[in-house]
Amino acid sequence: MFKLKSAYLPADCRIISIFKNRRIALLAVVLLLAVCSFAQEGRAEPIESQTEPRKPNVLFIAVDDLNDWTTLHDKANPIRTPHIERLARRGVLFTHAYCSAPACNPSRVATLTGLCPSSTGVYGNKSDWRKALPRAVTIPQHFMAHGYLAVGAGKIFHHHFNNAFHDDASFDDFQPLAKDPAPPKKLNGITNWVGGRGGGPTSEPFDWGAWPPDEKQTPDAKTVDYACRFLKRKHDKPFFLAVGIFRPHSPWYAPPENFAGYELDKLVMPEVLEGDTDDLPSGGLKVLREGKPFLYKTIVANNQLKEAIQAYQACATFADKQIGRLLDALGNSAYGKDTIIVLWSDHGFHLGEKNHWEKFALWEKTTRSPLIFVAPGVARRGARCDRPVSLLDIYPTLIELCGLSANASLEGVSLMPLLKNPQAQWGRPAVTTWGPGNHSVRSQRWRYIKYEDGSEELYDHRNDLHEWTNLAGRDEHKKVILELRKWLPKKDARQVADMVSNLSPY
Ligand SMILES: [Ca+2]
Known part of the structure; x- marks a missing residue:
């Protein structure tokens, strides 16, 4: 008997092909038809809700x-x-x-x-x-x-x-x-x-x-x-x-x-x-x-x-x-x-x-x-x-x-x-940007700021929660700054045009 690979068969035929016993196959078809008629009468749940719960x-x-x-x-x-x-x-x-x-x-x-x-x-x-x-x-x-x-x-x-x-x-x-x-x-x-x-x-x-x-x-x-x-x-x-x-x-x-x-x-x-x-x-x-x-x-x-x-x-x-x-x-x-x-x-x-x-x-x-x-x-x-x-x-x-x-x-x-x-x-770390080229990098311990003109700030939050003492420029922190600089954005997009409106800004 000519045998098709199951992948080429219609889905229903494939179900039959997996059953070697013809009686079981017949039973499976009867069950399938019963399920289909149930669904047509609207007594079964939609397939989506059975497989995917409501978000x-x-x-x-x-x-x-x-x-x-x-x-x-x-x-x-x-x-x-x-x-x-x-x-x-x-x-x-x-x-x-x-x-x-x-x-x-x-x-x-x-x-x-x-x-x-x-x-x-x-x-x-x-x-x-x-x-x-x-x-x-x-x-x-x-x-x-x-x-x-x-x-x-x-x-x-x-x-x-x-x-x-x-x-x-x-x-x-x-x-x-x-x-x-x-x-x-x-x-x-x-x-x-x-x-x-x-x-x-x-x-x-x-x-x-x-x-x-x-x-x-x-x-x-x-x-x-x-x-x-x-x-x-x-x-x-x-x-x-x-x-x-x-x-x-x-x-x-x-x-x-x-x-x-x-x-x-x-x-x-x-x-x-x-x-x-x-x-x-x-x-x-x-x-x-x-x-x-x-x-x-x-x-x-x-x-x-x-x-x-x-x-x-x-x-x-x-x-x-x-x-x-x-x-x-x-x-x-x-x-x-x-x-x-x-x-x-x-x-x-x-x-x-x-x-x-x-x-x-x-x-x-x-x-x-x-x-x-x-x-x-x-x-x-x-x-x-x-x-x-x-x-x-x-x-x-x-x-x-x-x-x-x-x-x-x-x-x-x-x-x-x-x-x-x-x-x-x-x-x-978390990065904040204020205008092109001005960025702050906040790690767990440090805040590093680099401005568009190249000037910098560094604060140590371990003992300076108010950011009162700018440590940038001190030799002992060069390595930290090098690490934090890696997180600066690689691109500084040009500022987009402002909205034009005659209305009051508020
Ligand atoms: Ca200060």
């Missing part, structure tokens, strides 16, 4: 300008963040996570595309990132391509120019960041800049105080309301829910109750070393010169440093409270037990350290961000990981946690080994 839901929480001066990082710190700490107890807190760029737009674009600023040229707050990167697949886009419903609210991409940096292609539905309600007149009473911008009138967000009276009027409450409504509904597909909390970004407005515990007469102030900037090289001084020095000068000249710092602290606690509302809503929903959660801030914030206010620099205060992963059944609970990691690692980590196919262009690495074992060996 986990994801809650992606971005915070804005939240630095490391919180009780999340150290119980001795003044800014209370009980709800973020509640989240950290369910997963792994990365105590040394760093942004890719120390400004809202480039940090968010790097995190959401998984691409370094030095590769894309998206360095600035006005860089028109989507025009420059039309084919980049963002995190939510990658999830949508894998059958997810991607929705969000608040500040995920940069908010300037009336949310013009937002990416419609990344979401099935999105509620834009609401505007802060304006007080009847500026609360801080400061009308003009000191030491810059020609002494012209101060900008709208350069203000602080107890406002508005009712938290329901705040942009963040409206953002969290959207998420609460979403979590109450039943969803047929797995979801990627992005929640972008705007505080403690300026204006430093928080409803009055958030100022409790931050009274001016007992306010904790940052540790600032007089003469700290004396050992900065030309590149570091240039960063300070170009990093809006008039902000700090104006605050100090108006004798309102305490009031501004008080408002930042109250705003951070208010942001934490809104995150608490969100966590409660998730906990009370059908998705509370098995949703994967990631929380991060786009970068840190200076409050007068090195005579600097805001971000726009490469030091610890600005580059360090909170980063928490909760992954039920995978990530250790309540663990702290002190390995240096990058926000660039969020994208590949989420891919691995959710079992999606890889995005080959990503430049970060999955943190899965550290989620399982926070003490695992980790040879990589």
Whole structure:
């Protein structure tokens, strides 16, 4: 009898060929037909659900300008963040996570595309990132391509120019960041800049105080309301829910109750070393010169440093409270037990350290961000990981946690080994870039900075947490610098064009 190789036979015939006994073969055919008729009548489960379980839901929480001066990082710190700490107890807190760029737009674009600023040229707050990167697949886009419903609210991409940096292609539905309600007149009473911008009138967000009276009027409450409504509904597909909390970004407005515990007469102030900037090289001084020095000068000249710092602290606690509302809503929903959660801030914030206010620099205060992963059944609970990691690692980590196919262009690495074992060996430092050619390399012990003009800084975090003493140039550290230099990006992409808009930057 002519015999075909089983590989050439139709699938059903192949089943018969493996049975030498014809009776068993006949029985197998009868069984197969029975299964088929069952399936046609809709009484069997779809094949996909038998082989592949439903993918986990994801809650992606971005915070804005939240630095490391919180009780999340150290119980001795003044800014209370009980709800973020509640989240950290369910997963792994990365105590040394760093942004890719120390400004809202480039940090968010790097995190959401998984691409370094030095590769894309998206360095600035006005860089028109989507025009420059039309084919980049963002995190939510990658999830949508894998059958997810991607929705969000608040500040995920940069908010300037009336949310013009937002990416419609990344979401099935999105509620834009609401505007802060304006007080009847500026609360801080400061009308003009000191030491810059020609002494012209101060900008709208350069203000602080107890406002508005009712938290329901705040942009963040409206953002969290959207998420609460979403979590109450039943969803047929797995979801990627992005929640972008705007505080403690300026204006430093928080409803009055958030100022409790931050009274001016007992306010904790940052540790600032007089003469700290004396050992900065030309590149570091240039960063300070170009990093809006008039902000700090104006605050100090108006004798309102305490009031501004008080408002930042109250705003951070208010942001934490809104995150608490969100966590409660998730906990009370059908998705509370098995949703994967990631929380991060786009970068840190200076409050007068090195005579600097805001971000726009490469030091610890600005580059360090909170980063928490909760992954039920995978990530250790309540663990702290002190390995240096990058926000660039969020994208590949989420891919691995959710079992999606890889995005080959990503430049970060999955943190899965550290989620399982926070003490695992980790040879990589975290790199931050501020403008073409200016980079910081943060290893477990050291911070090395190399500026575009070739000047350098080196700080030893084993005994200099504040980065007060620049060790670059000392012979005994030459070898360390050579090692850290190896991690500097090999490419410094040209800066992409700014977005053109007639709208106010805010
Ligand atoms: Ca110094």
